[in-house]
Amino acid sequence: MTQFSWTLQSFRQILKSCIANKDLLTGKSLHTIYLKSLIPSSTYLSNHFILLYSKCNLLTTAHHAFNQTHEPNVFSFNALIAAYAKESLIHVARHLFDQIPQPDLVSFNTLINAYADRGDTLSALSLFREMREMGLVMDGFTFSGVITACCNHVGLIRQLHSLAFSSGFDSYVSVKNSLLTYYSKNGILEEAEMVFNGMGEEVRDEVSWNSMIVAYGQHKRGLKALALYRDMVHRGFEIDMFTLASVLTTFSCVEDLSGGLQFHAKAIKTGFNKNRHVGSGLIDMYAKCGAGMSESRKVFEEICGSDLVVWNTMISGYAQNKELSVEALECFRQMQRAGYWPDDCSFVCVISACSNLSSPSQGKQFHALAMKSEIPSNQISVNNALVTMYSKCGNLQDARKLFHRMPEHNTVTLNSIIAGYAQHGIGTESLNLFEQMLAASIAPTSITLVSILSACAHTGRVEEGKKYFSMMKDVFGIEPEAEHYSCMIDLLGRAGKLSEAERLIDTMPFSPGSAAWAALLGACRKYGNMELAEKAANQFLQLEPTNAVPYVMLASMYSAARKWEEAARIRKLMRDRGIRKKPGCSWIELNKRVHVFVAEDNSHPRIKEIQMYLDEMFVKMKRAGYVPDVRWAFVKDDETGEQEKEIMLAHHSEKLAVAFGLLFTKHGEPLLVVKNLRICGDCHNAIKFMSAIARRKITVRDAYRFHCFEDGRCSCGDYW
DNA sequence: CTAGGGTTAG
Numbered sequence: 162m163t164q165f166s167w168t169l170q171s172f173r174q175i176l177k178s179c180i181a182n183k184d185l186l187t188g189k190s191l192h193t194i195y196l197k198s199l200i201p202s203s204t205y206l207s208n209h210f211i212l213l214y215s216k217c218n219l220l221t222t223a224h225h226a227f228n229q230t231h232e233p234n235v236f237s238f239n240a241l242i243a244a245y246a247k248e249s250l251i252h253v254a255r256h257l258f259d260q261i262p263q264p265d266l267v268s269f270n271t272l273i274n275a276y277a278d279r280g281d282t283l284s285a286l287s288l289f290r291e292m293r294e295m296g297l298v299m300d301g302f303t304f305s306g307v308i309t310a311c312c313n314h315v316g317l318i319r320q321l322h323s324l325a326f327s328s329g330f331d332s333y334v335s336v337k338n339s340l341l342t343y344y345s346k347n348g349i350l351e352e353a354e355m356v357f358n359g360m361g362e363e364v365r366d367e368v369s370w371n372s373m374i375v376a377y378g379q380h381k382r383g384l385k386a387l388a389l390y391r392d393m394v395h396r397g398f399e400i401d402m403f404t405l406a407s408v409l410t411t412f413s414c415v416e417d418l419s420g421g422l423q424f425h426a427k428a429i430k431t432g433f434n435k436n437r438h439v440g441s442g443l444i445d446m447y448a449k450c451g452a453g454m455s456e457s458r459k460v461f462e463e464i465c466g467s468d469l470v471v472w473n474t475m476i477s478g479y480a481q482n483k484e485l486s487v488e489a490l491e492c493f494r495q496m497q498r499a500g501y502w503p504d505d506c507s508f509v510c511v512i513s514a515c516s517n518l519s520s521p522s523q524g525k526q527f528h529a530l531a532m533k534s535e536i537p538s539n540q541i542s543v544n545n546a547l548v549t550m551y552s553k554c555g556n557l558q559d560a561r562k563l564f565h566r567m568p569e570h571n572t573v574t575l576n577s578i579i580a581g582y583a584q585h586g587i588g589t590e591s592l593n594l595f596e597q598m599l600a601a602s603i604a605p606t607s608i609t610l611v612s613i614l615s616a617c618a619h620t621g622r623v624e625e626g627k628k629y630f631s632m633m634k635d636v637f638g639i640e641p642e643a644e645h646y647s648c649m650i651d652l653l654g655r656a657g658k659l660s661e662a663e664r665l666i667d668t669m670p671f672s673p674g675s676a677a678w679a680a681l682l683g684a685c686r687k688y689g690n691m692e693l694a695e696k697a698a699n700q701f702l703q704l705e706p707t708n709a710v711p712y713v714m715l716a717s718m719y720s721a722a723r724k725w726e727e728a729a730r731i732r733k734l735m736r737d738r739g740i741r742k743k744p745g746c747s748w749i750e751l752n753k754r755v756h757v758f759v760a761e762d763n764s765h766p767r768i769k770e771i772q773m774y775l776d777e778m779f780v781k782m783k784r785a786g787y788v789p790d791v792r793w794a795f796v797k798d799d800e801t802g803e804q805e806k807e808i809m810l811a812h813h814s815e816k817l818a819v820a821f822g823l824l825f826t827k828h829g830e831p832l833l834v835v836k837n838l839r840i841c842g843d844c845h846n847a848i849k850f851m852s853a854i855a856r857r858k859i860t861v862r863d864a865y866r867f868h869c870f871e872d873g874r875c876s877c878g879d880y881w
Numbered sequence: 882c883t884a885g886g887g888t889t890a891g
Contacts (some may be wrong), residue, residue, distance in 0.1 A: 305882045335882035342883070368883040375884075383882035441885035473886040480887090509887040516888095522889090544889045576889040611890040644891055651891095676891065864890090 164230050170202065180216060188213045194225070202231045208240055208296035215244030239267050244276035270302045277310035282317070301333030308339040315347045334360070336370045338470040345376035367398055371407045378411030386411040387420070402433045409442035418450035440464035441474040448478030454485055473506045480514040481810040487515035490523065491872075505536045505543050512546040519835040519862060522753045536716030545573045552581030555833045555860040555867060572606055580612040585867045586877050588620030607639050614648035619866055620654060621880050626652045654684020654881070659693060675704040682714055694718055709742045710736065721792040735780045747814040747836045751823050758817040761809070767821065775811055775820045782850040793843040815844045815861060823855050831858040839863050845881075 171297050172195065179188035192210050202207075207230035214223035225359055227233060227241045238261045245254040258264060258272050269292050276285035289307045291694035292299060294639055296700045304325050308473040311317040325331040331340075337356055353376045356400050360369060362878055377386035390408050394400065405428055413423035413520075425443055425683050441462055447456040456747060457478050476496070479489035492501065493511045496617040503511075508531045515524035524547075531543055544567050551560035564578050564584060575598050582590040595613050605613075610633060617626030633639045653662035666673050678701040685694035712735040721729035735741075758765060765771070781785075793805035810816075815836050822832040840863040852859045853873035861868045869876035 308890095309882085333882085338882045340882095368882090371883045373883095401884090402885045408884095410884080434883090438885045443885090444888070468885095470886050475886090505884095506887050513888065542888050549889070573889050578889095580890060606889085608890050615890070647891070778886055808882080 166417040169203065169206070172200070172206060173209070176206065176213065180209065180213045183217055185213070185216045185217045185219075188217075188528060197228070204230060204232050204234055204237065207231075208234075208236045211237060211240040212742075215240060215247070217666070218248075218808075219548070220244055220248055220250075224682050226347050226403070227562055233261065235261060235265050237266060239265075239271055242268065245272060245273050246278070249275075249279065251275055251279055251281070266298055266303070268301065269297065270300075270306055273303065273306040273310065276535070277306050277312075280310075280312075282310050282314065286317070291512050301330060301335045303337045303341040304330050304333065305844075307564040308336070308343060308621060310543060312343050312346060315344075317768070318343050318347065334364055334366050334369065337364070338366075338372055341369065341376065342372050342602070345372075345379055348380075350376060350380045350382075356563070365391075367401075370398065371403050374404070374407045375410055378414045378781060379550060381415050383411055383415035383417055383420070391450065391762040400431075402428075402436045402439050406438045406442045413442070413449045416450050418446075418452055419465045421446040421450055434460065435463055435465045437464060437466070437468055437471055440467075440473045444471070444474045444478060448474075448481060454478055454482060454488070469496075469501050469504060469507070472499075472501055473504075473510060474508060476514075477510040480510045480517065483517045486514040486517040503530075503627050505540060508534075508536065508543045509546045512543070512550050516546070516553040517749075518755070519749055520755065521551075521556060521751060521833070524550040524554060541569050541574065542569070542572055545571075545577050548574065548577045548581065552577070552584070554863065555862060555869075557581060557585050557587075557763065572603060572609070575603065576606065576608050577827065579609060580614070583612050583616035583866075585860075585869070586619050588616045588622055591616035592622075592625065600739060605639070608636070610639060611644050614652065615643060618648055618652035619877070619880070621656055624654045624660070635732065643671070645675065646673065647680050649679050651683070653679040654681055655687065657684075657688055659688060659690055660686055663693060673700070675701050675708070678704070681708060682711060686714055686718055689722065691716070691718060691722060706738075709740050712740060713742055717792060729846060745814045745836065745838050747818040749818045749832065751822070751825060751835050756821060758821070760814045760817075761812050762814075765817075767823070767825075771817055771820050771824060774824050775816065778851060778854065779811065779819065779856050782847065785850055785854065787847060787850045790846065793841045810841075810843050813841055813844050815840060816847060817853060819848055819859055819861075822859075823851070823857060829857070832860065834859070834861045836861060836863045840881075841863055841870060845875065845879075849875055 172191065174186065176191060178184070179191065195206060195776050210226045211223050214226055227237055230237050238257055242254045242257050254272060255277055258268060261268055263388065269288055273285050273288050273801070276288070282692045285498045287305070292303065304321065308318060308321055309656060311321060318340065321332075325336050330336055337360055341353045341356040345358065353373070357369060357373045359366070370389065374386045374389050378387065384599075386408065390404070393404065405424065408424055409421065410575060412418075412424065421443075425434065427437050428443065440463070442458045445746055446455040447460065448454060456474065459476055461467070461471065462518070472492070476489050476492045478685040479485040479492055489511060491527050493507065496507070497503065508527060512527050514522060515527060520559070528547055536543060548564055551557070551563065560578065564574065567574065575594060579591045579594050582588070582594070591613060595605070595609070598609070610629065613629055614626055617629070626649065630641065630645065633645065646665065650662045650666055653665065662684060666677055666681060669677070677696045680695040682694055682701060685691070685697060691850060694715060698715050701708070701711040712731055714733040716728045719725070719731065744759050746757060746759050748755050756765065789807045789810050791803055791806040791810065794809045815834055818834045819832065822834065826832065840861055845868065848859055848861065848870050850873065852870035857871040861870070866881070867876065868881070
């Protein structure tokens, strides 16, 4: 007997160190010896084997060890439940939980936390309720877990807060910390501050400080976050990777590159730049602060042993720097080759890159892959990204189909589909969905209102636009921002209400940005108001001295008004200042390859055929009544004759891309062309004729919206 | 209990 107890004791000790060190080899041989030996079966020992396998991610082995346990107790169940929860196999975890004769505090806490991880608020809450009804003892973990599970519902968090207060659980720092975090994540910085300030010096731990730094960062209070960080240093807190990562999110949020650079230096000094959390924070900071992806790439290569999140940070960085969208797809494939399984976040990023590229064939591929991959957790964000992808690829039907098939919608889903309809110029549908949203008391966001106002602007709904704009602050509780004002100026200007637009820009509560002046300038061009155009162009220039848009607009307006000297003066100014017009560029996908066309660029291998086709087409078009509008030819000098201007017009990138599509696709197949700038007025007219003559549906997505040409008409109704 | 990645507009 003494011999057995000695053996048991030494077994326990070795096994414990195996668990601590994840020493699977020793642990397994210990298990074999244990099963073959005469040691009486001990539930205690068996439980520790379950723990060991769970820690080493050997789920089946852990379950096997559980089955071999003669008299499993609560502890055995809890160990196995934790193992399944870790692998997000929540149903098995639940099944095991239901088999426990008398679940204890740990059983409940484990399952609540598992539900919290999955974002399953209802299940977590019902367990919590069950605990209270049973009169079971709770602890700080129970509360933090259930608060995490309620992360998106402010109302519930408030209730839990008062419950924690009345039952004394708010004395746990962890409970206060999670309240602080989730108040902030729900947009209520004031409440987060109150929790933080209410804690007092002695209670606050480093977690509280880090959480508050992140809270300030999320609300774009860069200075406050930094002040808090300095305070931490001053008080002698050790600056670890948690703090570094927290401060880095602040720089990403407020786009403070110089601050980010300073902390990169700090990270290198402490070696934390190789840490995955800090490293991905750095990658994200460089991507969001406009440092380009080359800096991000450098950090990426220094990180010791990357993981899925680090890869996703890279993919998202490429996708957010829109011109690097092709690299985003490449990065996704590199990640797959490196042996990582994409998760929902990987798909969201890569699908958004496909939206930027308007590449329906690749977008569909990722859609199929995402379905095959059975993404864990909620797929809603993947579906949201897909709705946008289909819509931006010109395929509103599939976007709408997916929208109706989705099991669940949230604000982003609605914003996406509303924006889709707005960009396609289907204002009625946008407004309908918006009214449905309000009726279902889903709160619109500032983005919803940008979409709604631009839907009104695209379709000439002046009164409705004004109505919604005036409702913003009082009814929806959304403070109008620069974007909303720009939409309103666009709305009024396009409708010809130039003086009203001017009044709005003059009475804005903050100084108008370049977008506002650009909207006004566009309206002036449409209605030929030279005087106001000069004012708008000058204001624009002061804000963005290197932008070619105001020069080009003014010059073409002077030409159109036959003020040749003025036009020449502007062009000379532009030359002298070294400002160049951003070249117009259009692309079209054919057989899964993207063909790019730039005006006056003859590098495409089939350019001869394309131009011959265009020449023939122009003859037919002119016979049908097409008259080239040479005002849209941007000439570099003043000796250019009308004939030459006409030829220049014929070489605009969107015409080349459309001709290429008509020439090399099957008859009847609809075309999708994307342009980086706004479509030119002459091309808009020309493509109408082309759609009628070639009997094709031709969709052009420009920088503003979709133009869907069919049978000689455009879906925008020439209101653009 | 705290730190890294995401979708929507212009």
